[in-house]
Every structure is written in structure tokens, then in C-alpha cells.
Amino acid sequence: MSTTVSPLAPTTYPEMPVVEGVRFATAEAGIKYKGRTDVLLLEMSEGTTVAGVFTKSKCPSAPVEWCQANLAGGKARALVVNSGNANAFTGMKGRATVSVTAEIAAKAIGCRPEEIFLASTGVIGEPLDPKKFEGVLDGAATRLADSPWIEPAKAIMTTDTYPKVATATVDLGGAPVVICGIAKGAGMIAPDMATMLSFVFTDAPIAAPVLQSMLSASVETTFNAITVDSDTSTSDTLMLFATGKAKGAKTITDAADPALAPFAAALHGVLRDLSHQVVKDGEGARKFVEITVRGAVSDASAKVIALSIANSPLVKTAIAGEDANWGRIVMAVGKAGEPADRDKLAITFGNIRVAVEGARDAAYSEAAASAVMKEQHIPILVELGLGDGQATVWTCDLTKEYVAINGDYRS
Amino acid sequence: MSTTVSPLAPTTYPEMPVVEGVRFATAEAGIKYKGRTDVLLLEMSEGTTVAGVFTKSKCPSAPVEWCQANLAGGKARALVVNSGNANAFTGMKGRATVSVTAEIAAKAIGCRPEEIFLASTGVIGEPLDPKKFEGVLDGAATRLADSPWIEPAKAIMTTDTYPKVATATVDLGGAPVVICGIAKGAGMIAPDMATMLSFVFTDAPIAAPVLQSMLSASVETTFNAITVDSDTSTSDTLMLFATGKAKGAKTITDAADPALAPFAAALHGVLRDLSHQVVKDGEGARKFVEITVRGAVSDASAKVIALSIANSPLVKTAIAGEDANWGRIVMAVGKAGEPADRDKLAITFGNIRVAVEGARDAAYSEAAASAVMKEQHIPILVELGLGDGQATVWTCDLTKEYVAINGDYRS
Structure with a gap:
């Protein structure tokens, strides 16, 4: 079990008032x-x-x-x-x-x-x-x-x-x-x-x-x-x-x-x-990841795709490795089963657009994307270009500590 | 990337005949x-x-x-x-x-x-x-x-x-x-x-x-x-x-x-x-896990539940830790969204039934179940008691090596 406080823990606590009753x-x-x-x-x-x-x-x-x-x-x-x-x-x-x-x-x-x-x-x-x-x-x-x-x-x-x-x-x-x-x-x-x-x-x-x-x-x-x-x-x-x-x-x-x-x-x-x-405070978490999907056919469809990205072990381990591996985002969009058109897809890490119109963004710099991945808070934006549906979900990275915490607990 | 051969690799290869043409x-x-x-x-x-x-x-x-x-x-x-x-x-x-x-x-x-x-x-x-x-x-x-x-x-x-x-x-x-x-x-x-x-x-x-x-x-x-x-x-x-x-x-x-x-x-x-x-040969795999679901309302429903168990990080890390943690199987059945009745559920690891009729099996020995978990091949049977649907799926455990392989690759 964790003995050290998560690096993502709040640094201050708010003053909590009395709730009458x-x-x-x-x-x-x-x-x-x-x-x-x-x-x-x-x-x-x-x-x-x-x-x-x-x-x-x-x-x-x-x-x-x-x-x-x-x-x-x-x-x-x-x-x-x-x-x-x-x-x-x-x-x-x-x-x-x-x-x-x-x-x-x-x-x-x-x-x-x-x-x-x-x-x-x-x-x-x-x-x-x-x-x-x-x-x-x-x-x-x-x-x-x-x-x-x-x-x-x-x-x-x-x-x-x-x-x-x-x-x-x-x-x-x-x-x-x-x-x-x-x-x-x-x-x-x-x-x-x-x-x-x-x-x-x-x-x-x-x-x-x-x-x-x-x-x-x-x-x-x-x-x-x-x-x-x-x-x-x-x-x-x-x-x-x-x-x-x-x-x-x-x-x-x-x-x-x-x-x-x-x-x-x-x-x-x-x-x-x-x-x-x-x-x-997710077990073993070192990164807080905000995933926004826009341009889906509906809000519900956007959320399914956002959760497919957020739950992908491949995406989460890449984030743990501070790797701007946008190919894994494409994979997770593809496996969600919701309407998506590869050739309209755009992906942005922080403010660095890494992919657009179904291919790598020509202006994309690996160094700039890598700098985003070194932050504690990683925003990921996926634009589908199909409709007005959007959703945001939050997750953390998948680290060796997660496996240790959950593999060693009951023994 | 892996440099050592999986412990689950075959020990011999079959003689492969010529295919005419x-x-x-x-x-x-x-x-x-x-x-x-x-x-x-x-x-x-x-x-x-x-x-x-x-x-x-x-x-x-x-x-x-x-x-x-x-x-x-x-x-x-x-x-x-x-x-x-x-x-x-x-x-x-x-x-x-x-x-x-x-x-x-x-x-x-x-x-x-x-x-x-x-x-x-x-x-x-x-x-x-x-x-x-x-x-x-x-x-x-x-x-x-x-x-x-x-x-x-x-x-x-x-x-x-x-x-x-x-x-x-x-x-x-x-x-x-x-x-x-x-x-x-x-x-x-x-x-x-x-x-x-x-x-x-x-x-x-x-x-x-x-x-x-x-x-x-x-x-x-x-x-x-x-x-x-x-x-x-x-x-x-x-x-x-x-x-x-x-x-x-x-x-x-x-x-x-x-x-x-x-x-x-x-x-x-x-x-x-x-x-x-x-x-x-799953990345980092040390256990081969066979998950059979019986008694579902249909074969398709059984497969959804079996895959929910097989894809659960919580189940997979427990198996990596050689922990007969059947509570996580209950969790994975519950989250699948398919018809299930907690009070009819039975769970068996190998030939050790650990849960029956929605509660711990009174005859269940932790030592016997732990012995099953130490094997390389782990059979898990979930009986839902609702119908005739059944399915079997195969997966591996989730280890720290998986995270290392996928977190370190592109860098």
C-alpha cells in the first residue's frame, strides 16, 4: 500500500465552514x-x-x-x-x-x-x-x-x-x-x-x-x-x-x-x-490527464470515445513514459466502435497539434510535444470533425506502482 | 523491449510440412x-x-x-x-x-x-x-x-x-x-x-x-x-x-x-x-489464464462477462500477485452490464470453488486456492445460474514488465 503522498495531492486545503445542522x-x-x-x-x-x-x-x-x-x-x-x-x-x-x-x-x-x-x-x-x-x-x-x-x-x-x-x-x-x-x-x-x-x-x-x-x-x-x-x-x-x-x-x-x-x-x-x-490519488498516479473529444456525432458518442482513450492501458503507459505517442490515441479512437473518420481526425497534446486530417501534422515538433508530456497535467484534445458532440473525462497514468499496489495487496 | 523468451513459450515446435503450391x-x-x-x-x-x-x-x-x-x-x-x-x-x-x-x-x-x-x-x-x-x-x-x-x-x-x-x-x-x-x-x-x-x-x-x-x-x-x-x-x-x-x-x-x-x-x-x-507471448506475461463463463442468458452475454473479467486490470494484477482474489471477479461480473444475479453466482479457481450462492464457499480453503494461483495455467470458472449461455476467453496477467515495455518503448 502507498506510504507516500501522491505527487498530485493538493498543496493547500480550503477552510471548511460549519454546515448548520x-x-x-x-x-x-x-x-x-x-x-x-x-x-x-x-x-x-x-x-x-x-x-x-x-x-x-x-x-x-x-x-x-x-x-x-x-x-x-x-x-x-x-x-x-x-x-x-x-x-x-x-x-x-x-x-x-x-x-x-x-x-x-x-x-x-x-x-x-x-x-x-x-x-x-x-x-x-x-x-x-x-x-x-x-x-x-x-x-x-x-x-x-x-x-x-x-x-x-x-x-x-x-x-x-x-x-x-x-x-x-x-x-x-x-x-x-x-x-x-x-x-x-x-x-x-x-x-x-x-x-x-x-x-x-x-x-x-x-x-x-x-x-x-x-x-x-x-x-x-x-x-x-x-x-x-x-x-x-x-x-x-x-x-x-x-x-x-x-x-x-x-x-x-x-x-x-x-x-x-x-x-x-x-x-x-x-x-x-x-x-x-x-x-x-489514483493508485501509482504521477500524471493527471484531461481528455476532451470534440466533433463527435453526439455528446454520448464523444464520451464513449473519451473513455476508450482514458481506459486504454497502451495510452496510459505511454503517458507514464512521458511519450507523446499519438498513434495509441488513434488506436483507442478506432477501437471505441463509435463513428470516426480517420481522414478527418486531429490530435493535440497541450497546445501542440501532432496530427491533422488523418496524418501527422507537418508542423509538429517532437521536442515540443515531449515538453508537454513532462508536465504533471496533460491535456489531450481529439477532434473528430463529424458533428457537435463533445465530452471531457479525467484519468491518470498507469505505472509500475499501480501493478505493485494491486498485485501485492491481499497477500 | 523483451530480450528474454516468455516463460510460457512452447518447449517444442511441431514439424511443419510443405504446403504444395x-x-x-x-x-x-x-x-x-x-x-x-x-x-x-x-x-x-x-x-x-x-x-x-x-x-x-x-x-x-x-x-x-x-x-x-x-x-x-x-x-x-x-x-x-x-x-x-x-x-x-x-x-x-x-x-x-x-x-x-x-x-x-x-x-x-x-x-x-x-x-x-x-x-x-x-x-x-x-x-x-x-x-x-x-x-x-x-x-x-x-x-x-x-x-x-x-x-x-x-x-x-x-x-x-x-x-x-x-x-x-x-x-x-x-x-x-x-x-x-x-x-x-x-x-x-x-x-x-x-x-x-x-x-x-x-x-x-x-x-x-x-x-x-x-x-x-x-x-x-x-x-x-x-x-x-x-x-x-x-x-x-x-x-x-x-x-x-x-x-x-x-x-x-x-x-x-x-x-x-x-x-x-x-x-x-x-x-x-x-x-x-x-x-x-503477451507483453510481460507470466500466467496463462482461461476464463469460462457458464449459465449466462446467452453465449454472447457470457462472452461480454468473460471479457470484462479478462480485461480488468484489478483481476489481472491479482493474478500476477498469485492472489485468489475472487472479490475482483465479482466486481468484473458486476461491471459488465449483462444480466447477473449476485445471489446465484459461483466462482471456481482450478478445482477449488471459492464462492457459491452469492457468498464465500464455507468449504473453501485459502491455501488450496493459493496453490492454484501459483501454477502457470490458471483456469477460472464463473457460473451465473441464469441460463445456458457460455463462453471461454484467454488472457494473461498484468505485470510491472508490461508497464515497462509499453512505457519505455518509443523514447
Whole structure:
């Protein structure tokens, strides 16, 4: 596992404000290891609304199924996150565990089990004993505090080399509201399918259906536009909670309310920030790569092509080798299966166009392209020349360290 | 590039018989390097029929387009293969190059350019000067011989660590016919998109449409069932040539002719053998992995799931680490997007069932599973319990050497 912090880690952290109505505490439940914080309890005030987006895996974890089922109620009072065990592929026992855990948490907080949301990260296939939470959550409930946010961000880390936080303050109908988000994930995947988890909190008064439509819209160009290696966890969870405690803010019950626009933009910024931090902590990552595809027949087609490039081991190893190997980009465009015309294709690294009209750009200098590849942030632009479709995705390089981290973990 | 032979290389080579009507010679054209064999000329007798299967890339190389266009004629007199330059992504110049090369070859052999088939492997985006072939192919045409087959197999190697040949002798309507095949490819992909190429020759008298239907049927479970890293070359080419020179063999003009069955089976065996040799020479490979999915809703669905497992970096690094990490198999099944029911899933490594009915197999011993993972050949069986669909695919592990080979190549 990584012991050194990613070279792409942020150099400073933002000051994270209190979110009125949100309090948290961490605890040791001894789920896998002794003497280590492995549980996060987050309490939210009455009337908190909730939205969520989850893994598309056909084999989701028991907590994912629990959250999906309870999202319909639209109300949340607490979030419990544990590390050390993902409670995934645990059959009937896994379902019993989430019910019992929610009951324990509901008793500690004083609410209904259906208002408890759960996320688990760690090894899969191991039964998770819900008795581990007995007493532990009660104790945590007596220590709840509204700061500092770096604590919950640290508590949900697994192979992450740094905690991930982001924040924004924005006007909502004449009064300021805050957004605070945390995330964990060493790039979509992590050993033994530890999860990509992200939780975002606001004091804005926004109805659950509106929250859900904003979150679903924003995720497409943030958390669903990042990849480290194309592997999808059984536990990926992104949730948004709104306490409604901001004084003077306008209550939003209609997604089309124009007062919502600045908030939606700020939320998108927080999600993009957190998702980029996940990529930058990708296992073994040394380069942050932004891939934009323009001129596709549709936005959806552009995204398929961009992800084909972002997931290509051949492209990713070339970037690790600081090699402006545009032939591998052509290969990845070609294999995507989407409409593409070789003779209209143009490829640009940074501001160096290396290929145009289906052949090498005559003005292209290998030295200039190589200089781009030595940077930490590598922008790649592919122009298809077919239509107006476009998409941007973010990924990292594929290094020997990635293989070492993932080949040596469980042994 | 690899200097040591893959640990999965064959320990012996079969004796390759002469294919009546096929002669070959290698030559030095100085395409990229001086003093190195980089051209193969293969001449076939008049009346030779031909079939081919090519890359599905939307950005195919100029030689691929040339072969596809001329396949309709059904007749072949020569095959020219060069290394050092793939003539891919070379625009209009690339098309001119294949025309001129075919003219030079046709003159050397004494046939029409449309009867010449071409394949190129090497760097892409570099114009290939057809004048390099002038004189060279004429010279080669004076040195044609019908053996030994190891020579053309060696001539088409690029980053391969060993030459790949396979053969079969089989009855066709009362007389023996032979099949000899060669292949190159360090696992579907190779640096700078050098190609996966395979050429198979027989003296059987079989009409071109029958050859094509046999080849297309066989490729699905052989060359289209292998993957090293999911990357698809712009130049993948598999061609089958039949000279019809076998004495006493029955001429086959109908794909439904029952006399064809033993030949079709033998051809399938040769293609499977060659395709497995390509995987075993996968860049950095130390393990040969056979993934079988059963109980899917259809064969096509089973293959999508099997390839999702085979292409997962998380699964491949675990195998490199000799880790029976079945949780990553669950993850890869889940992300495939095909129908799967977590609670019916069973997973077996070798003869050790590690998971059943959506949870860990109670009888599963970590030591026994680990022993399977230490073998060179790792069979993985996934049972979905939904229907009768099944598929098998073959891949290799993902090692640090893969990253080194592909990250360091062009520099």
C-alpha cells in the first residue's frame, strides 16, 4: 500500500465552514484492525432531505441496496460509514447486517431506521458482524461536533494517500448557503474493492426531488467522467444531504426555480473538485490527464470515445513514459466502435497539434510535444470533425506502482 | 523491449510440412533499420483461394483496407508482409503506397495487383516509401523455397519473444491435406500498434466463400476470444489461403458439405493453437489464464462477462500477485452490464470453488486456492445460474514488465 503522498495531492486545503445542522464523530469498532478509527457517525437535523447516486454494478453491496431502498423516503437523520469490511457479496447475512446496524444507529440518534444511510468499505465476501456497532454508535453520539471537516474526510480513507474535501458558499434566493463535501477513493478502484465514497452536505432548504435531479445531472460530468482503470466498485456511493438550516435562504421545491442556478453551479464545482482529487490519488498516479473529444456525432458518442482513450492501458503507459505517442490515441479512437473518420481526425497534446486530417501534422515538433508530456497535467484534445458532440473525462497514468499496489495487496 | 523468451513459450515446435503450391523468401528492404530482415514474400500457385478477417477498428491501416477491397475477388497469388512501418494513419499517401507496392509485387510474381495481399507492422503515422520494395521483391522472387516454415514465422516477429507456428494434417474426402499457420503478436497489442498478424495456408481445394465462412466461424472462439489488455490494433489481420494442390482431395464448393467437417475442426485447432501462443507471448506475461463463463442468458452475454473479467486490470494484477482474489471477479461480473444475479453466482479457481450462492464457499480453503494461483495455467470458472449461455476467453496477467515495455518503448 502507498506510504507516500501522491505527487498530485493538493498543496493547500480550503477552510471548511460549519454546515448548520450537521455534526459528526469518529470511533473505533475494531471491525478489521484494533486501535484504528474505522467508523464515522454523521448526524443531521430533523427535516434533512437526501439524494444519492450509486454504482451501476449488477452485484452491488448490501449497504448500496439499503440506501437505494430508503432514498424514496427523501429524509435522512444520520449517515454511518465503516471501513475494514465492505459488506459486499455476503448474501442474506449482509442484508441482516444493514438492518441491525440501522436499528442501532436509529436508537443512538433517536430516529427511524429508514432515516439512517449506510456505506461500507473494505474487504468483500467477509460477513460483517453488526454487534461491532453496539455501544460504539451510542458513544459516538455523545461526542458529536460540527468541525473540523478534515476528521470525517480522514475517517473514510482506505488506500487514499490524502484526505479529500471541497467547499463552496453561494447565494440562494438572497442569503448565503454553504456546501461541504468529502470523498475517498484511490481512483474508482481500490484493493479488494474498497469503495469510491463521497458525501456532500449543505444547509440549503431544498426538497429531495430537486436535490436528486441536480445530483443526477451533475454526476455525469464529474464522478461519472473519471476513471483510473475502468474497474467499477460494487459499493460506489455519492450522497447529498440538505439540512435546510440556512437562515433567510429561499426554500426550493421546483428544479426549474431560477434562484437555484448559482447553487447548482456551485454544487457542480464541489463535485468536480472532489472527483479530480480522487483521480489525482489514483493508485501509482504521477500524471493527471484531461481528455476532451470534440466533433463527435453526439455528446454520448464523444464520451464513449473519451473513455476508450482514458481506459486504454497502451495510452496510459505511454503517458507514464512521458511519450507523446499519438498513434495509441488513434488506436483507442478506432477501437471505441463509435463513428470516426480517420481522414478527418486531429490530435493535440497541450497546445501542440501532432496530427491533422488523418496524418501527422507537418508542423509538429517532437521536442515540443515531449515538453508537454513532462508536465504533471496533460491535456489531450481529439477532434473528430463529424458533428457537435463533445465530452471531457479525467484519468491518470498507469505505472509500475499501480501493478505493485494491486498485485501485492491481499497477500 | 523483451530480450528474454516468455516463460510460457512452447518447449517444442511441431514439424511443419510443405504446403504444395506455397513458397516463400525473406529480404532486407531497410524500411526502418539496416541489416535486418523486414520483408516476407509468400507466393501461391494459380487458382489459390483466399479468405480474411480484419480489425474492427474504425481507423484501419491502408493495407487492411486494400486486403478488404480485394478479398471480393476470392483469388490470391502472393502475400507481402513488412515490419518497421505499419502504414497506418498515413492519409492519402498510405493508399498510394499500397497500390505501388502491389504493382511491384505483381510484376515480380507475374500476376495482377488485385491478387496481391499486404500486411504492414511497425510504427504508425510515418509515411512508408514504396520504392523500398523495388528490386527487393524481384530478388526475393528468385529465392523462393517451400521450407522451413520457421523462417516466415520469424520474419514477421516484432516484440514477440518466440516464433509462432501450428500445423495439422487431416482427411478431406479421402485424401490427406495439410494446414500450416504462422502468427505474430505480443498479445493483441504491441508498441506503436505493431499488428497481430496471422496467415494460414492449406493445399486443400476449397472455394473462397467456403473458406470465408469457416474462417469467420472459427475466429469467434479463437482470435476473437483472446485479449492481453483490451487494446485493438489498427492492423489486425488473419488470412487463410488454399492452393488446391493436394492430390486426390475432394473439391469443396458448399460450406454444408459433410466432407468438410474434419477440415473445419482441424482449422479451428490450428487457429486456437496460434491464438493461445499470442496470449502466452503477451507483453510481460507470466500466467496463462482461461476464463469460462457458464449459465449466462446467452453465449454472447457470457462472452461480454468473460471479457470484462479478462480485461480488468484489478483481476489481472491479482493474478500476477498469485492472489485468489475472487472479490475482483465479482466486481468484473458486476461491471459488465449483462444480466447477473449476485445471489446465484459461483466462482471456481482450478478445482477449488471459492464462492457459491452469492457468498464465500464455507468449504473453501485459502491455501488450496493459493496453490492454484501459483501454477502457470490458471483456469477460472464463473457460473451465473441464469441460463445456458457460455463462453471461454484467454488472457494473461498484468505485470510491472508490461508497464515497462509499453512505457519505455518509443523514447
